[in-house]
Amino acid sequence: MVDYQHSPVTVSGKRAVVIGGTSGIGQAIALGFAEEGADVIATSRSEEKVNETAAEIEDRGVETARVTCDVTDAGSLEAVRETAVDELGGVDVVVASQGAISRESVQDISDEDWDFVTDVALDGVRRVTQAFAPAMDEGGSIINISSLTARLSMANLPAYTAAKGGVEAFTRASAKELSPDIRVNAIAPGFVITPQNAETYAEGTEKRERIDERTPLGRVAEREEIVGAAIYLGSDASSFVTGEIVTIDGGFADSAF
Numbered sequence: 001m002v003d004y005q006h007s008p009v010t011v012s013g014k015r016a017v018v019i020g021g022t023s024g025i026g027q028a029i030a031l032g033f034a035e036e037g038a039d040v041i042a043t044s045r046s047e048e049k050v051n052e053t054a055a056e057i058e059d060r061g062v063e064t065a066r067v068t069c070d071v072t073d074a075g076s077l078e079a080v081r082e083t084a085v086d087e088l089g090g091v092d093v094v095v096a097s098q099g100a101i102s103r104e105s106v107q108d109i110s111d112e113d114w115d116f117v118t119d120v121a122l123d124g125v126r127r128v129t130q131a132f133a134p135a136m137d138e139g140g141s142i143i144n145i146s147s148l149t150a151r152l153s154m155a156n157l158p159a160y161t162a163a164k165g166g167v168e169a170f171t172r173a174s175a176k177e178l179s180p181d182i183r184v185n186a187i188a189p190g191f192v193i194t195p196q197n198a199e200t201y202a203e204g205t206e207k208r209e210r211i212d213e214r215t216p217l218g219r220v221a222e223r224e225e226i227v228g229a230a231i232y233l234g235s236d237a238s239s240f241v242t243g244e245i246v247t248i249d250g251g252f253a254d255s256a257f
Protein backbone atom coordinates (compact mmCIF):
# COMPACT_ATOMS: atom_id res chain seq x y z
CA MET A 1 0.00 0.00 0.00
CA VAL A 2 1.40 3.43 -0.98
CA ASP A 3 1.61 5.88 1.91
CA TYR A 4 -0.63 8.50 0.37
CA GLN A 5 -3.00 11.15 1.68
CA HIS A 6 -4.44 14.22 0.00
CA SER A 7 -6.47 17.04 1.51
CA PRO A 8 -10.15 16.70 0.62
CA VAL A 9 -12.08 19.46 -1.15
CA THR A 10 -14.15 20.47 1.84
CA VAL A 11 -14.60 23.44 4.14
CA SER A 12 -16.15 21.31 6.87
CA GLY A 13 -15.05 22.65 10.26
CA LYS A 14 -13.75 25.95 8.83
CA ARG A 15 -14.93 29.35 10.06
CA ALA A 16 -15.96 31.59 7.20
CA VAL A 17 -17.13 35.17 6.75
CA VAL A 18 -18.87 36.20 3.53
CA ILE A 19 -19.11 39.94 2.91
CA GLY A 20 -22.07 40.65 0.61
CA GLY A 21 -23.28 37.24 1.73
CA THR A 22 -27.00 37.88 2.02
CA SER A 23 -27.88 37.86 -1.69
CA GLY A 24 -26.75 36.59 -5.06
CA ILE A 25 -23.43 34.81 -5.45
CA GLY A 26 -22.26 35.62 -1.90
CA GLN A 27 -25.39 34.09 -0.38
CA ALA A 28 -24.97 30.94 -2.50
CA ILE A 29 -21.38 30.65 -1.23
CA ALA A 30 -22.47 31.23 2.39
CA LEU A 31 -25.17 28.56 2.17
CA GLY A 32 -22.89 26.20 0.24
CA PHE A 33 -20.23 26.50 2.95
CA ALA A 34 -22.88 25.90 5.65
CA GLU A 35 -24.14 22.79 3.80
CA GLU A 36 -20.56 21.53 3.83
CA GLY A 37 -20.30 21.97 7.61
CA ALA A 38 -18.50 25.32 7.91
CA ASP A 39 -19.56 27.89 10.49
CA VAL A 40 -20.49 30.97 8.48
CA ILE A 41 -21.22 34.64 9.09
CA ALA A 42 -22.98 36.21 6.09
CA THR A 43 -23.06 39.95 6.23
CA SER A 44 -24.27 43.00 4.31
CA ARG A 45 -25.72 46.42 5.18
CA SER A 46 -29.29 45.24 5.80
CA GLU A 47 -30.15 43.87 9.25
CA GLU A 48 -33.24 42.17 7.84
CA LYS A 49 -31.27 40.34 5.15
CA VAL A 50 -28.55 39.38 7.65
CA ASN A 51 -31.22 37.85 9.90
CA GLU A 52 -32.86 35.96 6.99
CA THR A 53 -29.58 34.43 5.78
CA ALA A 54 -28.42 33.66 9.34
CA ALA A 55 -31.62 31.64 9.85
CA GLU A 56 -30.88 29.72 6.62
CA ILE A 57 -27.36 29.01 7.86
CA GLU A 58 -28.62 27.82 11.27
CA ASP A 59 -31.09 25.51 9.51
CA ARG A 60 -28.04 23.68 8.17
CA GLY A 61 -26.86 22.87 11.71
CA VAL A 62 -23.79 25.12 11.90
CA GLU A 63 -22.85 28.21 13.91
CA THR A 64 -23.39 31.77 12.73
CA ALA A 65 -23.71 35.30 14.10
CA ARG A 66 -25.78 38.29 13.05
CA VAL A 67 -23.84 41.43 12.17
CA THR A 68 -24.21 44.12 9.51
CA CYS A 69 -21.34 45.89 7.76
CA ASP A 70 -20.64 48.48 5.12
CA VAL A 71 -17.40 47.93 3.20
CA THR A 72 -16.96 51.67 2.79
CA ASP A 73 -16.43 51.84 6.57
CA ALA A 74 -13.30 50.06 7.84
CA GLY A 75 -14.61 50.20 11.42
CA SER A 76 -17.69 48.16 10.56
CA LEU A 77 -15.50 45.44 9.00
CA GLU A 78 -13.37 45.37 12.15
CA ALA A 79 -16.58 44.88 14.13
CA VAL A 80 -17.45 41.86 11.93
CA ARG A 81 -13.96 40.46 12.54
CA GLU A 82 -14.38 40.86 16.32
CA THR A 83 -17.78 39.16 16.13
CA ALA A 84 -16.25 36.25 14.20
CA VAL A 85 -13.43 35.92 16.72
CA ASP A 86 -15.84 36.08 19.70
CA GLU A 87 -18.63 33.91 18.29
CA LEU A 88 -16.81 31.44 16.00
CA GLY A 89 -13.40 31.47 17.69
CA GLY A 90 -11.55 32.86 14.66
CA VAL A 91 -11.64 33.18 10.87
CA ASP A 92 -10.24 30.70 8.32
CA VAL A 93 -11.91 31.88 5.10
CA VAL A 94 -13.08 35.34 4.03
CA VAL A 95 -15.05 35.94 0.82
CA ALA A 96 -15.43 39.51 -0.50
CA SER A 97 -18.57 39.33 -2.66
CA GLN A 98 -19.96 42.84 -2.25
CA GLY A 99 -20.96 44.53 -5.48
CA ALA A 100 -21.65 47.97 -6.94
CA ILE A 101 -22.27 48.96 -10.54
CA SER A 102 -22.92 52.13 -12.48
CA ARG A 103 -23.75 52.27 -16.20
CA GLU A 104 -22.20 55.33 -17.84
CA SER A 105 -19.83 55.82 -20.72
CA VAL A 106 -16.15 56.64 -20.32
CA GLN A 107 -16.93 60.20 -21.42
CA ASP A 108 -19.91 60.74 -19.17
CA ILE A 109 -19.13 59.05 -15.88
CA SER A 110 -18.93 61.57 -13.03
CA ASP A 111 -16.44 61.59 -10.18
CA GLU A 112 -19.31 60.79 -7.85
CA ASP A 113 -20.39 57.63 -9.73
CA TRP A 114 -16.80 56.50 -10.29
CA ASP A 115 -16.03 56.92 -6.59
CA PHE A 116 -19.22 55.11 -5.53
CA VAL A 117 -18.33 52.01 -7.59
CA THR A 118 -14.64 51.87 -6.79
CA ASP A 119 -15.19 52.58 -3.10
CA VAL A 120 -17.34 49.45 -2.76
CA ALA A 121 -15.84 47.15 -5.39
CA LEU A 122 -12.11 47.91 -5.12
CA ASP A 123 -11.40 49.84 -1.91
CA GLY A 124 -13.94 47.56 -0.24
CA VAL A 125 -11.85 44.51 -1.16
CA ARG A 126 -8.75 46.21 0.25
CA ARG A 127 -10.58 47.05 3.50
CA VAL A 128 -11.84 43.46 3.83
CA THR A 129 -8.28 42.13 3.49
CA GLN A 130 -6.90 44.72 5.92
CA ALA A 131 -9.61 43.99 8.49
CA PHE A 132 -9.45 40.18 8.43
CA ALA A 133 -5.86 39.22 7.64
CA PRO A 134 -4.63 40.07 11.17
CA ALA A 135 -7.17 37.61 12.64
CA MET A 136 -6.38 34.73 10.27
CA ASP A 137 -4.01 31.95 11.23
CA GLU A 138 -1.71 29.87 9.09
CA GLY A 139 -3.77 28.21 6.33
CA GLY A 140 -6.17 31.14 5.99
CA SER A 141 -7.81 31.81 2.64
CA ILE A 142 -9.13 35.08 1.22
CA ILE A 143 -11.36 34.86 -1.86
CA ASN A 144 -12.18 38.05 -3.78
CA ILE A 145 -15.02 38.02 -6.28
CA SER A 146 -13.87 39.68 -9.49
CA SER A 147 -15.61 39.53 -12.88
CA LEU A 148 -14.99 38.52 -16.46
CA THR A 149 -15.10 42.25 -17.22
CA ALA A 150 -11.59 42.52 -15.75
CA ARG A 151 -10.46 40.67 -18.91
CA LEU A 152 -13.17 41.42 -21.46
CA SER A 153 -14.55 44.93 -21.68
CA MET A 154 -18.22 45.71 -21.98
CA ALA A 155 -19.47 49.16 -22.97
CA ASN A 156 -20.66 51.61 -20.33
CA LEU A 157 -19.05 49.92 -17.33
CA PRO A 158 -15.76 51.85 -17.00
CA ALA A 159 -15.68 52.14 -13.21
CA TYR A 160 -16.79 48.54 -12.65
CA THR A 161 -14.26 47.27 -15.20
CA ALA A 162 -11.44 49.30 -13.68
CA ALA A 163 -12.42 48.22 -10.17
CA LYS A 164 -12.42 44.53 -11.11
CA GLY A 165 -9.07 44.88 -12.90
CA GLY A 166 -7.84 46.43 -9.67
CA VAL A 167 -9.29 43.58 -7.62
CA GLU A 168 -7.30 41.06 -9.64
CA ALA A 169 -4.06 43.05 -9.34
CA PHE A 170 -4.69 43.58 -5.62
CA THR A 171 -5.35 39.84 -5.25
CA ARG A 172 -1.89 39.10 -6.66
CA ALA A 173 -0.26 41.86 -4.57
CA SER A 174 -1.80 40.65 -1.33
CA ALA A 175 -1.11 36.98 -2.20
CA LYS A 176 2.56 37.92 -2.39
CA GLU A 177 2.62 39.89 0.85
CA LEU A 178 0.45 37.61 2.97
CA SER A 179 2.30 34.43 1.98
CA PRO A 180 2.99 31.91 3.32
CA ASP A 181 0.34 32.06 6.07
CA ILE A 182 -2.64 33.35 4.08
CA ARG A 183 -3.55 32.50 0.50
CA VAL A 184 -5.40 35.08 -1.59
CA ASN A 185 -7.26 34.18 -4.79
CA ALA A 186 -10.09 35.57 -6.88
CA ILE A 187 -13.04 34.09 -8.72
CA ALA A 188 -14.04 35.83 -11.96
CA PRO A 189 -17.60 34.83 -12.89
CA GLY A 190 -19.07 35.40 -16.32
CA PHE A 191 -22.84 35.83 -16.64
CA VAL A 192 -24.56 34.50 -13.54
CA ILE A 193 -28.30 34.54 -12.88
CA THR A 194 -29.13 35.99 -9.47
CA PRO A 195 -32.47 37.15 -8.06
CA GLN A 196 -31.36 40.75 -8.79
CA ASN A 197 -30.62 40.30 -12.48
CA ALA A 198 -33.12 37.55 -13.34
CA GLU A 199 -35.14 40.00 -15.46
CA THR A 200 -32.14 41.36 -17.36
CA TYR A 201 -31.02 37.86 -18.30
CA ALA A 202 -34.51 36.38 -18.68
CA GLU A 203 -34.88 33.69 -21.30
CA GLY A 204 -36.14 35.00 -24.62
CA THR A 205 -34.54 38.44 -24.25
CA GLU A 206 -32.11 39.54 -26.95
CA LYS A 207 -29.35 39.93 -24.39
CA ARG A 208 -29.79 36.37 -23.13
CA GLU A 209 -29.85 34.93 -26.65
CA ARG A 210 -26.61 36.72 -27.55
CA ILE A 211 -24.89 35.44 -24.42
CA ASP A 212 -26.12 31.86 -24.87
CA GLU A 213 -25.03 31.82 -28.50
CA ARG A 214 -21.56 33.17 -27.72
CA THR A 215 -20.93 30.82 -24.75
CA PRO A 216 -19.45 27.39 -25.54
CA LEU A 217 -21.56 25.80 -22.79
CA GLY A 218 -24.58 27.49 -24.39
CA ARG A 219 -26.11 29.18 -21.34
CA VAL A 220 -25.62 31.52 -18.40
CA ALA A 221 -24.61 30.16 -14.96
CA GLU A 222 -26.76 29.54 -11.92
CA ARG A 223 -25.24 31.19 -8.86
CA GLU A 224 -24.75 27.75 -7.25
CA GLU A 225 -22.24 26.97 -10.01
CA ILE A 226 -19.79 29.48 -8.48
CA VAL A 227 -19.82 27.72 -5.10
CA GLY A 228 -17.60 24.74 -5.97
CA ALA A 229 -14.65 26.97 -6.82
CA ALA A 230 -15.09 28.89 -3.56
CA ILE A 231 -15.15 25.62 -1.59
CA TYR A 232 -12.00 24.49 -3.39
CA LEU A 233 -10.18 27.80 -2.75
CA GLY A 234 -11.35 27.80 0.88
CA SER A 235 -10.30 24.19 1.46
CA ASP A 236 -6.89 22.69 2.20
CA ALA A 237 -7.07 20.99 -1.21
CA SER A 238 -5.89 24.32 -2.69
CA SER A 239 -3.00 24.66 -0.23
CA PHE A 240 -0.51 25.51 -3.03
CA VAL A 241 -2.80 27.91 -4.92
CA THR A 242 -2.37 31.63 -4.33
CA GLY A 243 -2.56 34.79 -6.44
CA GLU A 244 -4.75 32.89 -8.91
CA ILE A 245 -7.84 34.08 -10.78
CA VAL A 246 -10.37 31.30 -11.38
CA THR A 247 -12.61 32.19 -14.33
CA ILE A 248 -16.07 30.60 -14.34
CA ASP A 249 -17.72 31.61 -17.61
CA GLY A 250 -18.77 28.51 -19.53
CA GLY A 251 -15.81 29.05 -21.85
CA PHE A 252 -16.87 32.57 -22.93
CA ALA A 253 -13.53 34.36 -22.57
CA ASP A 254 -11.48 31.79 -24.42
CA SER A 255 -13.65 31.24 -27.46
CA ALA A 256 -13.89 33.30 -30.64
CA PHE A 257 -16.99 32.30 -32.63
Ligand SMILES: NC(=O)c1ccc[n+]([C@@H]2O[C@H](COP(=O)([O-])OP(=O)(O)OC[C@H]3O[C@@H](n4cnc5c(N)ncnc54)[C@H](O)[C@@H]3O)[C@@H](O)[C@H]2O)c1
Pocket (backbone or CB within 6 Å): 019, 020, 021, 022, 023, 024, 025, 026, 043, 044, 045, 046, 069, 070, 071, 072, 096, 097, 098, 099, 100, 120, 145, 146, 147, 148, 188, 189, 190, 191, 192, 193, 194, 196, 197
Ligand atom coordinates in the same frame (compact mmCIF):
# COMPACT_ATOMS: atom_id res chain seq x y z
N1 LIG B 1 -24.11 38.20 -11.21
C1 LIG B 1 -23.18 38.23 -12.15
O1 LIG B 1 -23.43 37.95 -13.33
C2 LIG B 1 -21.77 38.60 -11.78
C3 LIG B 1 -20.78 38.42 -12.76
C4 LIG B 1 -19.47 38.73 -12.43
C5 LIG B 1 -19.14 39.20 -11.19
N2 LIG B 1 -20.11 39.38 -10.26
C6 LIG B 1 -19.69 39.85 -8.94
O2 LIG B 1 -20.17 38.97 -7.96
C7 LIG B 1 -20.32 39.68 -6.72
C8 LIG B 1 -21.72 39.44 -6.19
O3 LIG B 1 -22.64 40.01 -7.10
P1 LIG B 1 -24.14 39.47 -7.26
O4 LIG B 1 -24.42 39.37 -8.71
O5 LIG B 1 -24.34 38.31 -6.38
O6 LIG B 1 -24.95 40.76 -6.76
P2 LIG B 1 -25.84 41.05 -5.47
O7 LIG B 1 -26.32 42.45 -5.62
O8 LIG B 1 -26.85 39.96 -5.29
O9 LIG B 1 -24.80 40.95 -4.27
C9 LIG B 1 -24.01 42.02 -3.86
C10 LIG B 1 -24.02 42.08 -2.34
O10 LIG B 1 -23.17 43.15 -1.93
C11 LIG B 1 -23.80 43.84 -0.87
N3 LIG B 1 -23.27 45.18 -0.79
C12 LIG B 1 -23.40 46.19 -1.70
N4 LIG B 1 -22.81 47.31 -1.25
C13 LIG B 1 -22.28 47.00 -0.04
C14 LIG B 1 -21.54 47.74 0.93
N5 LIG B 1 -21.24 49.03 0.76
N6 LIG B 1 -21.15 47.11 2.06
C15 LIG B 1 -21.45 45.80 2.26
N7 LIG B 1 -22.16 45.04 1.39
C16 LIG B 1 -22.56 45.65 0.26
C17 LIG B 1 -25.28 43.78 -1.23
O11 LIG B 1 -26.10 44.03 -0.12
C18 LIG B 1 -25.40 42.34 -1.73
O12 LIG B 1 -25.58 41.46 -0.64
C19 LIG B 1 -20.03 41.15 -7.02
O13 LIG B 1 -18.69 41.44 -6.70
C20 LIG B 1 -20.22 41.22 -8.53
O14 LIG B 1 -19.49 42.28 -9.10
C21 LIG B 1 -21.42 39.08 -10.51
